[in-house]
Amino acid sequence: MLSLHDTALGRVTEIVTRDEGKLAMYVCGPTVYDVPHLGHGRSALVYDVLRRWLEARGTRVRHVSNVTDVDDKIIQRAAEERRSAGEVAEENEQVWWDAMDRLGVLRPTVAPRATEYVAQMIEAVAKMVEKEQAYSTDFGVYFASETVADYGLLARQSLRSLKIGARVERDPTKRSPVDFVLWKRAKPGEPAWSSPWGSGRPGWHTECVVMSLDLLGDDFDLHSGGLDLQFPHHENERAQAAALGRPFARHWVHHAFVELAGEKMSKSSGNYTSLVDLLDSADERAFRLLVLQSHYRSPLEVTAETIAAAESSLARLDAMARRLGAGDGLALAPVRLAASSAEPMSRGGVDIVKHVERFNARMEDDLDTPAAISEVFDLVRAANAAAEAGEVVRASSMASAASSLLASVGLMLKAASGEVDAISEDLLARREAARREKDFALADSLRDELLARGWIVEDLPTGSKLRRSHQ
Numbered sequence: 001m002l003s004l005h006d007t008a009l010g011r012v013t014e015i016v017t018r019d020e021g022k023l024a025m026y027v028c029g030p031t032v033y034d035v036p037h038l039g040h041g042r043s044a045l046v047y048d049v050l051r052r053w054l055e056a057r058g059t060r061v062r063h064v065s066n067v068t069d070v071d072d073k074i075i076q077r078a079a080e081e082r083r084s085a086g087e088v089a090e091e092n093e094q095v096w097w098d099a100m101d102r103l104g105v106l107r108p109t110v111a112p113r114a115t116e117y118v119a120q121m122i123e124a125v126a127k128m129v130e131k132e133q134a135y136s137t138d139f140g141v142y143f144a145s146e147t148v149a150d151y152g153l154l155a156r157q158s159l160r161s162l163k164i165g166a167r168v169e170r171d172p173t174k175r176s177p178v179d180f181v182l183w184k185r186a187k188p189g190e191p192a193w194s195s196p197w198g199s200g201r202p203g204w205h206t207e208c209v210v211m212s213l214d215l216l217g218d219d220f221d222l223h224s225g226g227l228d229l230q231f232p233h234h235e236n237e238r239a240q241a242a243a244l245g246r247p248f249a250r251h252w253v254h255h256a257f258v259e260l261a262g263e264k265m266s267k268s269s270g271n272y273t274s275l276v277d278l279l280d281s282a283d284e285r286a287f288r289l290l291v292l293q294s295h296y297r298s299p300l301e302v303t304a305e306t307i308a309a310a311e312s313s314l315a316r317l318d319a320m321a322r323r324l325g326a327g328d329g330l331a332l333a334p335v336r337l338a339a340s341s342a343e344p345m346s347r348g349g350v351d352i353v354k355h356v357e358r359f360n361a362r363m364e365d366d367l368d369t370p371a372a373i374s375e376v377f378d379l380v381r382a383a384n385a386a387a388e389a390g391e392v393v394r395a396s397s398m399a400s401a402a403s404s405l406l407a408s409v410g411l412m413l414k415a416a417s418g419e420v421d422a423i424s425e426d427l428l429a430r431r432e433a434a435r436r437e438k439d440f441a442l443a444d445s446l447r448d449e450l451l452a453r454g455w456i457v458e459d460l461p462t463g464s465k466l467r468r469s470h471q
C-alpha cells in the first residue's frame with residue numbers, strides 16, 4: 001500500500017484511492033511565459049517517477065496537468081517583446097514539451113490549457129457570486145475567503161495569522177486581505193473574454209479547481225505541486241471547491257525546491273540557468289537520477305558537481321548493463337519481477353526477490369526513492385560480484401532485475417552498443433555445440449534464452465550470428 005505525506009493532515013498517510021486499482025492525479029503545470037527552470041524539471045520528474053512506478057505495478061494512472069497560457073506574466077512578457085500574449089504562450093509551451101520529452105517525462109493523460117476552460121470558469125465564478133462567497137468590485141471578482149470555515153488548512157496557519165501575513169494589495173476594494181481574485185477586468189489591449197463582470201480574464205486559482213474537477217471528477221485522489229503552491233494557490237483552490245460544494249482532492253502532496261548551493265544562478269558559477277541549459281550540457285538522465293537520489297520532500301541541490309556525480313553513476317550502470325547484457329529493450333516489467341514464478345527470478349535466486357521486494361517497500365513508504373535506488377545499487381554490486389565469481393547467468397539475471405527496477409522509475413540504461421556481451425556469446429557457443437550434438441531441445445531453449453536477452457539467432461551457412469531483436 002502506497003503512503004505519502006499529505007499536507008492537509010500534516011503527516012504520512014496511506015493513499016486509499018477513490019477507485020480501486022486507479023489513481024487520479026492533478027499536477028499544477030507551468031505558466032508558459034519563459035523557458036522552464038530546474039524547479040519545473042524536478043516537479044515533472046517527481047510525479048513522473050510516481051506515475052511510472054505505479055503503472056509498472058499495475059495501477060491505472062490518470063494524470064492531468066494544466067498549461068497556464070493566460071496570465072499577468074505572459075501579458076507582461078508579451079509587452080516587453082512587443083508581440084502577442086498568444087505567441088509568447090505558444091512558443092514557451094513548445095519549449096516546455098520539448099524539455100519534458102528530453103527528460104523522459106511521460107505526457108499527461110490530459111494537458112488542458114486555461115484558455116480552453118474560460119466558459120466553465122465563468123460559470124464557476126457566477127455560482128460563487130450567487131452563493132455570496134464571492135463579490136464583484138471595480139477591479140474584478142474576489143473570493144471571500146473568510147466564508148470558508150477551515151481556510152488555512154493547507155497553509156497550516158490560522159486565518160488570523162494569514163491575515164497578518166497577507167500582502168497589502170493595491171486594490172482597496174477587497175473586503176479582507178486574504179480574499180483573492182477570481183476574475184480580473186482587462187486593461188485595453190490585454191487578452192479578454194466577456195463575462196457578467198465585464199471583459200476580463202480568469203484568475204489562476206480558478207483555472208486549476210475547474211479543470212481538475214472537470215477532468216478527474218469529484219473526490220479525485222491526489223493534488224500535487226511544489227511547496228510554493230501549498231499557499232495560497234492550493235488553499236484557494238480548496239476554498240473554491242468548498243464554495244462550489246464539490247468534494248475535492250483526497251490528498252495533497254507537495255515537493256521541495258531545487259537549490260543551487262546558495263549561489264546565484266549563472267553560467268559563470270558553473271550552475272545551470274534553465275532546464276534546457278542543463279539538458280544541453282549533461283546526460284539527459286542525470287537530473288532524473290539526482291531527483292531519485294533525494295527524497296521529494298527534501299531540498300535538491302543541482303550543481304555542476306552533483307550532475308557530474310550522477311553522470312558517472314550512470315556511466316557505471318550503463319557499463320554493467322553492457323557487460324551483463326541488461327537494459328534497453330530488455331528491461332522486464334517489474335510487475336513480472338514481483339511474481340516469484342517469473343523466469344529471471346528462478347535463475348537469479350532468492351536474492352533478486354529480496355531486492356525487488358525491498359525496492360517496492362521503499363517506494364511505498366512515502367516514495368523513499370533514495371533508499372529504493374540504494375537497493376538497486378546493492379543489486380548492481382551483487383551482480384558485479386557474481387560476474388567476477390564466474391556465475392554469469394546469475395550475474396546477468398541480477399543485472400536485468402536492476403535494469404528493470406530503474407526502468408520502473410523511468411531511468412533507462414543504455415546497453416545496446418551493437419556488441420555482443422560475453423554471456424550471450426557463451427550462450428550462442430553452447431547452442432552451436434548442442435546443434436552439433438543434435439540436442440535440439442537444448443539448442444531451442446538456448447535460442448529462447450538469447451531472445452529473452454534481446455538477440456535473434458540467425459543460422460547462416462557460415463555459422464550462427466546474433467542480431468538485436470529490438471532494433
Ligand SMILES: [Zn+2]
Nearest residue numbers: 028029208233
Ligand atoms: Zn494549479
